[in-house]
Each structure stands twice: as C-alpha cells, then as structure tokens.
Amino acid sequence: xxxxxxxxxxxxxxxxxxxxxxxxxxxxxxxxxxxxxxxxxxxxxxxxxxxxxxxxxxxxxxxxxxxxxxxxxxxxxxxxxxxxxxxxxxxxxxxxxxxxxxxxxxxxxxxxxxxxxxxxxxxxxxxxxxxxxxxxxxxxxxxxxxxxxxxxxxxxxxxxxxxxxxxxxxxxxxxxxxxxxxxxxxxxxxxxxxxxxxxxxxxxxxxxxxxxxxxxxxxxxxxxxxxxxxxxxxxxxxxxxxxxxxxxxxxxxxxxxxxxxxxxxxxxxxxxxxxxxxxxxxxxxxxxxxxxxxxxxxxxxxxxxxxxxxxxxxxxxxxxxxxxxxxxxxxxxxxxxxxxxxxxxxxxxxxxxxxxxxxxxxxxxxxxxxxxxxxxxx
Amino acid sequence: xxxxxxxxxxxxxxxxxxxxxxxxxxxxxxxxxxxxxxxxxxxxxxxxxxxxxxxxxxxxxxxxxxxxxxxxxxxxxxxxxxxxxxxxxxxxxxxxxxxxxxxxxxxxxxxxxxxxxxxxxxxxxxxxxxxxxxxxxxxxxxxxxxxxxxxxxxxxxxxxxxxxxxxxxxxxxxxxxxxxxxxxxxxxxxxxxxxxxxxxxxxxxxxxxxxxxxxxxxxxxxxxxxxxxxxxxxxxxxxxxxxxxxxxxxxxxxxxxxxxxxxxxxxxxxxxxxxxxxxxxxxxxxxxxxxxxxxxxxxxxxxxxxxxxxxxxxxxxxxxxxxx
Numbered sequence: 001x002x003x004x005x006x007x008x009x010x011x012x013x014x015x016x017x018x019x020x021x022x023x024x025x026x027x028x029x030x031x032x033x034x035x036x037x038x039x040x041x042x043x044x045x046x047x048x049x050x051x052x053x054x055x056x057x058x059x060x061x062x063x064x065x066x067x068x069x070x071x072x073x074x075x076x077x078x079x080x081x082x083x084x085x086x087x088x089x090x091x092x093x094x095x096x097x098x099x100x101x102x103x104x105x106x107x108x109x110x111x112x113x114x115x116x117x118x119x120x121x122x123x124x125x126x127x128x129x130x131x132x133x134x135x136x137x138x139x140x141x142x143x144x145x146x147x148x149x150x151x152x153x154x155x156x157x158x159x160x161x162x163x164x165x166x167x168x169x170x171x172x173x174x175x176x177x178x179x180x181x182x183x184x185x186x187x188x189x190x191x192x193x194x195x196x197x198x199x200x201x202x203x204x205x206x207x208x209x210x211x212x213x214x215x216x217x218x219x220x221x222x223x224x225x226x227x228x229x230x231x232x233x234x235x236x237x238x239x240x241x242x243x244x245x246x247x248x249x250x251x252x253x254x255x256x257x258x259x260x261x262x263x264x265x266x267x268x269x270x271x272x273x274x275x276x277x278x279x280x281x282x283x284x285x286x287x288x289x290x291x292x293x294x295x296x297x298x299x300x301x302x303x304x305x306x307x308x309x310x311x312x313x314x315x316x317x318x319x320x321x322x323x324x325x326x327x328x329x330x331x332x333x334x335x336x337x338x339x340x341x342x343x344x345x346x347x348x349x350x351x352x353x354x355x356x357x358x359x360x361x362x363x364x365x366x367x368x369x370x371x372x373x374x375x376x377x378x
Numbered sequence: 379x380x381x382x383x384x385x386x387x388x389x390x391x392x393x394x395x396x397x398x399x400x401x402x403x404x405x406x407x408x409x410x411x412x413x414x415x416x417x418x419x420x421x422x423x424x425x426x427x428x429x430x431x432x433x434x435x436x437x438x439x440x441x442x443x444x445x446x447x448x449x450x451x452x453x454x455x456x457x458x459x460x461x462x463x464x465x466x467x468x469x470x471x472x473x474x475x476x477x478x479x480x481x482x483x484x485x486x487x488x489x490x491x492x493x494x495x496x497x498x499x500x501x502x503x504x505x506x507x508x509x510x511x512x513x514x515x516x517x518x519x520x521x522x523x524x525x526x527x528x529x530x531x532x533x534x535x536x537x538x539x540x541x542x543x544x545x546x547x548x549x550x551x552x553x554x555x556x557x558x559x560x561x562x563x564x565x566x567x568x569x570x571x572x573x574x575x576x577x578x579x580x581x582x583x584x585x586x587x588x589x590x591x592x593x594x595x596x597x598x599x600x601x602x603x604x605x606x607x608x609x610x611x612x613x614x615x616x617x618x619x620x621x622x623x624x625x626x627x628x629x630x631x632x633x634x635x636x637x638x639x640x641x642x643x644x645x646x647x648x649x650x651x652x653x654x655x656x657x658x659x660x661x662x663x664x665x666x667x668x669x670x671x672x673x674x675x676x677x678x679x680x681x682x683x684x685x686x687x688x689x690x691x692x693x694x695x696x697x698x699x700x701x702x
Contacts (some may be wrong), residue, residue, distance in 0.1 A: 008491025012477065012484070019479040216475035216533075219439050220492045221464040375460075377441045378402075 005222050008228020013204070017234055026199055031192050031242045035249050038188040039181070047073055049133045050096040054081040056104040065118075065144050067103065072116075074136040082270035086227030091123050098122045181373040185256045186338035187311030189246045190331050193269070194276045194301040197239045201280030202297035204231045205373070209288045218375040228370055232277050239273035250342070264348050268341070271358040272334040276301065285372040327376050333357040392417045392544050392575035393438060397447035400433050400598075407433040409598040410447065415577060417543070422589030423579035424429030424688065428597040431579040432472055435546045438577070439469050452544050465493070472548040474529050476536060478522030482513050485521055485536055493540035507535030509663045510565060514555050527558025534565060534606075538574075546568065547578040551585065563588045581687045592684070596692045606684055613687030616640045619660060621649040622675030623667055633671040637661070639692065651687070 010159045087099045101119040110116040122130040208214035252254045287293040309331035326332045333354035340346030393415040400408040407574035408430040415421045423431045436442040440460040449456040476485045488502045511531035553560040594602045623629045633642040640652040660677040667674050
C-alpha cells in the first residue's frame with residue numbers, strides 16, 4: 001500500500017465525481033427528492049377518515065356526540081344516513097371507512113343504566129386504516145363517555161369517583177405527539193443513505209470497464225486495496241454530506257426532535273455509509289455493466305431497508321423466523337440507532353448492541369470488498 | 379531502473395516467452411508461443427485480427443493468466459512477480475484507455491502518481507510527455523475532445539512517465555491517420571535508441587518495416603520470425619520473379635501445379651511467380667510459357683513485399699491445418 005498511489009486514485013476519482021453530472025445529481029439532488037417524497041408520502045397517521053352517521057334517536061345528546069366526531073381532525077362526516085340499508089350501501093360503495101349507528105333508545109338506556117352502546121361498522125378491506133380509525137373512534141367515544149358519566153353521577157347524586165374518571169390520555173412515551181413521522185423519518189434517512197450509497201459505488205468499477213480505462217489501470221502497479229480505498233474514500237465524503245443533509249432536513253424541516261448527541265450519530269452514520277458503499281463496490285466488481293450493477297444495487301438495498309429494517313414495519317411484530325432474518329439485515333441496526341438517538345437520547349453505551357452489529361457488518365463488507373477485485377482480465 | 383538482475387539472469391533479453399499458451403474453453407487463443415526480445419529491440423507483432431496478438435501481450439503484462447508456459451519481462455517472472463513486472467512496463471491497450479473526462483495534465487498527473495514518479499522529476503517528465511505528444515498549450519483540454527493521433531501519443535506519454543525498460547503497445551496506431559502514425563513510430567524509435575524494448579502489434583503491413591524484427595502470428599501460432607529483409611528474402615521459400623506476358627490468364631493456368639513452381643499470382647498487369655530454390659530460373663520459366671503459346675516479355679527476379687510474405691505464410695498455415 002503506497003500513500004502516493006492511494007492519493008492519486010482518490011484525487012482522480014474525486015475529479016471524476018465532480019465532472020460527471022449524473023453522479024453528482026444522484027449524490028446531491030436525489031436525497032433531497034427522496035427525503036421530500038418519503039418524508040411526506042409515507043405517513044402512518046390518517047386524517048379526515050370519511051365516516052357516515054345513522055343517528056336513530058336524533059336527540060340533543062346524540063347530535064352533540066356526532067358533532068364531536070367532526071370536531072376531531074381525524075374524521076369527517078361525509079353523509080348522514082336514515083336507515084340500516086343505507087349503512088350497508090355506504091360501506092359497500094366505499095363512501096366511508098366507518099359507519100356509526102346510534103340506537104333509537106340511546107338516551108333512555110343511558111339514563112336508566114348509566115351505560116349505552118354505539119355501534120360502529122368498519123370497512124376492514126384496508127385493515128391498517130380501519131384499525132387506526134377504530135382507535136381514534138374509541139378515543140372520541142371514551143371522551144364522550146367520561147363527560148356523560150360525570151354528568152350522570154352529578155344528576156344522580158354522589159361524586160364522580162376515581163372509577164368514573166378514567167384517564168384516556170394514551171400513555172405514549174418518546175413520541176408524545178403520536179406523530180408517526182417522528183418514528184418514520186429517522187428510518188427514511190437510513191433508506192435514502194442505503195439507496196444512494198450503494199448506487200454511487202455500484203458504478204465505479206463497471207464504469208472503468210465500460211469506458212475501457214480498467215485495462216490500463218490494472219496494467220499499473222496499483223494494488224487492489226488501493227483501488228478499493230481510492231474508490232470508497234471520495235464516495236464516503238459524498239455519503240457523509242448526504243447524511244448531513246438528510247439528518248438536517250429531518251430535524252429542521254420535519255421537526256423530528258433530536259435528543260441524542262452528534263458524536264454517536266456520526267459514528268453510526270460513518271459505519272453505515274461504509275457498509276452501503278462497500279456493498280455497492282462489491283456489486284460493481286462482480287457486474288461489469290453499469291446498468292445491471294445499478295439495478296442490483298437498488299434491489300439489495302431497497303428491499304431489506306424498506307421491508308425488514310423496521311423502518312415502517314415494527315420488527316417485534318414480525319413472525320419469529322423473519323425476526324431472526326432481520327439480524328442479518330444491516331439497515332435494521334442503523335434504524336434502531338437513529339431512533340434511539342433522535343427520540344430517546346440514547347448514548348453510545350445504550351446502543352452497544354446495534355453498534356456492534358454495524359461494526360461486524362462494516363468489517364465483513366470491507367473485508368469481502370478488499371478481496372473481491374483482481375487485477376486480471378480473465 | 380532494475381536492469382541489472384534482468385541482464386545477469388537472461389543474458390540481456392528483456393522479454394522471454396516460453397511455451398505461452400492460453401485457452402478459453404476449447405478455443406486456443408495462443409498456442410505455445412516462444413520468443414526472446416533483446417534489450418532495445420523493436421519487435422513487431424503482426425497477424426490478422428483474432429490471431430492472438432492481444433492475448434499474448436496481455437499474458438506478458440500479467441493481465442491474463444497463461445494456461446501453460448511461462449514468461450519473464452525485464453528479468454521478473456510474470457507469474458510470481460507480477461507487481462515488479464507492472465512497475466517495469468508501460469502498456470497501451472488496443473482500446474483508448476485514458477480518462478476522457480480528465481484533462482491532459484490530470485491524466486499525466488494520475489499516472490505519475492500511480493507509478494510513483496519521484497516528486498522532483500514530476501514537472502520535467504510531465505513537460506517531456508506533453509511536448510512528445512505535441513500537446514503544448516492543450517494541457518487543460520479534456521482528453522475526450524482530442525483527435526485520435528494526439529490521444530495515442532498522450533497514451534504513450536502516460537505509459538512512459540515512469541521510464542519503463544519494456545513497452546507493450548497493442549495496436550497503438552489503429553484508427554490513426556498516416557501522418558500521425560509516422561510520428562508515433564518516430565517516438566518508438568527514439569525510445570528504442572535509449573534502450574527501451576518494445577513489443578508492438580499492428581495490422582498495418584507498412585508499419586512492419588519499421589520494426590527491427592517481426593513475429594508473424596496466425597491462429598495463435600508463431601508462423602515466422604525475423605528482420606523485415608530476412609523475411610522478404612526467405613519468407614516465400616523460393617525465388618520470386620516478375621513476368622511480363624500475355625495473355626495473363628492462360629499463363630497463370632500454365633504455371634499452376636507445374637514442377638518447381640511454388641506459387642503464381644496476377645500482380646497488376648504482371649505475373650508474380652515463386653520458383654523453388656535450386657530449380658532452374660528465368661530461362662526455364664520463359665521456355666515453359668512459350669511452349670504454351672504465350673508471349674513473354676521481361677522476366678526479372680524481385681523481392682517480395684512483406685505483405686506477399688504474410689499472405690503466403692498465412693495461406694500455407696491454413697493449408698497444413700486443413701490437411702492435418
């Protein structure tokens with residue numbers, strides 16, 4: 001390994017990056033676009049869920065309840081129904097996700113027994129949305145119930161007891177605003193870095209093959225290790241700039257709270273960049289066409305990061321077998337670390353497990369990459 | 379320059395190939411190639427496309443692993459000392475292979491760095507390479523925009539920045555206009571005068587004349603080797619005569635297959651006839667033709683062009699292979 005040769009490789013590669021508009025565009029514009037796309041497009045929150053209401057009683061009390069649905073931002077009442085058949089039609093036609101039915105004897109039952117039932121029918125074809133809507137609806141009803149109970153106790157003498165005063169604030173930690181964006185954005189950063197990182201390096205070796213410069217390069221005394229480092233170092237700088245841009249957007253644009261420290265963030269991001277750049281380089285060594293290399297890089301980074309990293313689908317909700325598989329899905333460690341740093345102020349020490357996972361991966365990938373390239377044509 | 383071990387071990391031969399063979403599957407690209415190139419010699423590698431020239435050169439550079447045989451370059455074994463070999467060679471591949479998106483200066487600087495040209499000599503050597511390539515004032519031009527001849531000379535400039543004792547040039551002048559080719563060969567001879575050994579492949583026959591020696595390769599096999607004049611004198615295996623006679627067609631027919639006649643072909647408005655060495659010369663030839671009622675003008679011995687020799691040798695090679 002000669003510092004002189006390594007410097008020549010790094011300098012040449014850096015010049016080429018600056019001269020190649022395509023690489024530069026991938027490197028600098030794509031993260032911005034993806035951050036916008038994924039940051040806004042992917043949200044597990046739902047707002048203005050269309051509901052229909054069939055208020056059989058239509059009393060002052062029931063009208064007050066219905067108005068509370070609309071008052072919450074979560075729902076919008078798209079239609080008021082007048083018979084049971086209408087409920088079915090509205091659901092079938094997909095006019096609403098949920099239909100709320102208030103029975104004709106609602107007020108009477110409530111007055112007599114202190115409890116009454118509101119029926120809600122959900123269209124569960126979109127399970128996710130209907131589950132979330134159900135949760136929201138229960139929240140509204142519970143709030144209403146609390147008010148009614150308090151009034152019932154007041155009207156029937158006796159003080160509202162602790163039992164009647166159920167605290168309905170959901171006990172959420174770390175993501176108090178219940179904004180799924182806080183949960184998703186750190187994952188989005190990981191997805192983008194993986195995509196861009198592997199894309200960048202996946203083209204470096206295949207480009208030299210396609211342009212015919214590789215044959216000249218391997219006729220020189222440059223070593224395989226110098227080629228690898230010469231390719232990785234400039235792209236590492238690009239990757240870290242991208243990471244800084246994405247993380248800054250997360251904090252200053254998407255208002256994700258940042259509670260951890262920058263050193264932990266830097267260490268984790270550097271390790272992750274090394275892994276994805278190394279994967280791109282490995283692909284590039286194996287695949288001699290730029291197009292094919294880029295496609296494969298997309299495949300091996302996009303699928304595991306989006307599906308198995310826990311970025312949108314929580315890993316502890318997955319079947320055990322899949323959970324075991326995620327142990328070798330490198331982005332899961334980075335996603336875990338990012339969430340820890342962003343939302344929980346986790347330190348290097350708290351995060352030793354995922355950090356260890358990242359270190360193992362970084363060593364493995366760099367080791368494989370350093371052995372992959374041979375200075376031969378055959 | 380590590381020339382001493384080379385000379386002591388190999389008696390001054392800069393390149394030694396010993397039974398080099400390369401097979402790709404069942405196809406034999408290079409078949410038991412053996413040759414020695416003396417220090418300072420310009421060896422031409424001539425042969426049709428696909429003859430195995432590039433594969434041979436790549437094996438000598440260590441870019442392709444030989445299936446059999448061994449080679450040493452500048453005193454280093456190509457198989458076991460590939461790093462040393464690479465430090466002592468300059469290579470130009472058939473396809474232009476500098477970085478088109480970098481400037482002339484940036485390319486030179488890159489290769490100077492890769493070859494670890496001493497910092498103190500860097501400026502001087504880069505200046506030499508620029509002037510050698512005739513690129514003064516174009517140091518900041520992107521290489522992709524240069525014309526073919528300049529590109530080739532710059533590629534040569536990059537390949538000799540580290541003053542390698544051995545140069546491998548794989549069809550360096552293909553696609554380059556004649557005048558630029560001429561200049562390129564002048565450069566090679568300048569280098570040879572300074573003791574640089576060059577193996578250069580080409581398919582331009584006129585370029586063969588510029589070489590000290592020529593190795594003719596066809597279908598992976600070395601068919602003939604010698605200086606251009608040697609090859610012209612004995613390459614045909616007999617004496618060549620140029621005949622003025624008419625009608626040409628009938629004369630050709632009369633000579634084909636006749637005893638002592640190796641070959642006969644129409645050459646412009648004349649006939650070229652190769653007569654077996656030791657056989658009766660011009661008078662016998664004239665007599666035979668007159669016997670067929672053909673009017674014979676002057677008959678004079680002549681030297682074949684290298685192209686004649688190559689066509690002859692390659693055709694013969696094909697024949698023996700068909701029979702064998």
